[in-house]
Amino acid sequence: MTELVLSIGSSWQMYDLTFVVDKGLSCFRLNAGRLSAEEMQVWAARLDSLKQKGYDVDLFLDLPGRKxxxxxxxxxxxxxxxxxxxxxxxxxxxxxxxxxxxxxxxxxxxxxxxxxxxxxxxxxxxxxxxxxxxxxxxxxxxxxxxxxxxxTNRYEPSQQLTFGDHLALNLVPDLQPSFVCASFSDSPSIPIMTRQKLSAIKQFPKLLSKVETKIGISALGLIAKESDGIVIGRDDLLMWFSHEEVDELTLEIIEKYIGSDKVIIPGSNYFTSLDKGLTSLSQGEAYFLKATLDLCPPFLYCNETTKANILPLVVENWKKYGSSKN
Missing domain, CATH: 2.40.33.10 (PK beta-barrel domain-like)
Incomplete structure (x- = not known):
């Protein structure tokens, strides 16, 4: 069964969290590139309070990377x-x-x-x-x-953690995420350094590497070897590929790794119609969401939910097009 990972944004309130949890959604993403340390600590505490009440929730921490x-x-x-x-x-x-x-x-x-x-x-x-x-x-x-x-004419691969990455990783003992995602993993050095940093602070969440560039795609095999899973950064890949190419790459990567021990998570651009003010997914979005879910990835990132006002629509469309396919 594919779980929808909801991205928490600055506009969220506690009632937004309880709303989606009551609807059966339990995976949440904190994007260190968008949220302050204080905001992430507040939301981690709120999620922990739900755990204390018996809710089974998972937290994904995305590092900012070199974006x-x-x-x-x-x-x-x-x-x-x-x-x-x-x-x-x-x-x-x-x-x-x-x-x-x-x-x-x-x-x-x-x-x-x-x-x-x-x-x-x-x-x-x-x-x-x-x-x-x-x-x-x-x-x-x-x-x-x-x-x-x-x-873009002389793009060089990201091979070092950024200052922002280190700041976010220092919060891991407080946040206690189930997953840490190393963004802009252009080379295996990014997950290697991330794991070294986590080990140094005695934290051992599952390590995901997000591929978001053409160079990252070309080095995917080496990156995957150093990671517990791969996040397909579909939105940022549009800097390098067309929509159609990103869709093809998404399905190819899921098919390649879905039977392995790697966690594969396609991310973003499944609910953009809702972000544009529509109340339902477009025909193309619904079709590709079904094609993705037919491959049964364990999780699917939803970046659009940083805007809390579209949460009811995301939940409604996920129930209609998403969870019914699991």
Whole structure:
């Protein structure tokens, strides 16, 4: 039976948690890239209180990984328009990058992609210093407000844990998650270092590695050997692959590992219609959800539930399209 893993967001209240638990859902995800340490500790305590009352709940902790976002005001782009982006995370600056920054550091001639779901804007770097970069838009679109950004023409694999990863791992003794997910696992060094860190603090949750880039997909076999399971980062993979390719990869990975001892978890983009204000899954979403569940992965991530207001719709559609297939 596939369990739906609900992502807890800043808009959640205790009544949201009790609502979904009463509906039979018991797996929850804390995203350290989106929630503060204080928020995660509060929710871990609330989940623990449910355990004390006899509820069987599981907590998934996602490390932030090396995911860079562009923050600040939204800027509409057209081909040829110029934009200056600060490489500082100072809140007083208009359009800026998140603290982890771009890696490798941007250089003149680089192609930067900014993505929100499947919408991508390409930016060409025409000036780069230690503090800012000036880019020229190659596409019509929108930039800002937390959109993912990456240097795609010379992307280098993530091989070190970030400062944010270490901060989140230091919380594991307090949070007591059943699973820890190492995000942006581009190489086996990421799960190896994560397990070493967990062992050093005498914590032994199951270790998942999330593959979210083309390089991560190519190194999947080596990454899986160092992990207890694989999370398929379907949303972030859209930076590198089309929707159709991501769907194909999802099913291929599940089929490859489903009979092994690895926990395989497809993640995100199964409920995007609900996030857009609709009340039911699209025909395509319902079809692909069924195709995924027919392979019986143990868990399925739902990222859209960070917005608490769509929880009733997610539960309703999961009961309709999801749990009936298990």
């Amino acid at each position: 860079c976002r562009v923050w600040g005001e939204f800027i509409n782009t057209i081909p040829g328009s110029k934009l200056t982006i600060s490489l500082s995370d100072k809140r007083s600056i208009g359009v800026r990058l998140s603290a982890c920054g771009l890696y490798p550091s941007p250089e003149v001639g680089d192609i930067i992609k900014v993505r929100r779901r499947s919408s991508i804007v390409r930016l060409e770097v025409v000036e780069a210093t230690n503090t800012f970069m000036t880019v020229v838009a190659l596409d019509k679109g929108r930039v800002g407000g937390g959109y993912q950004v990456a240097v």
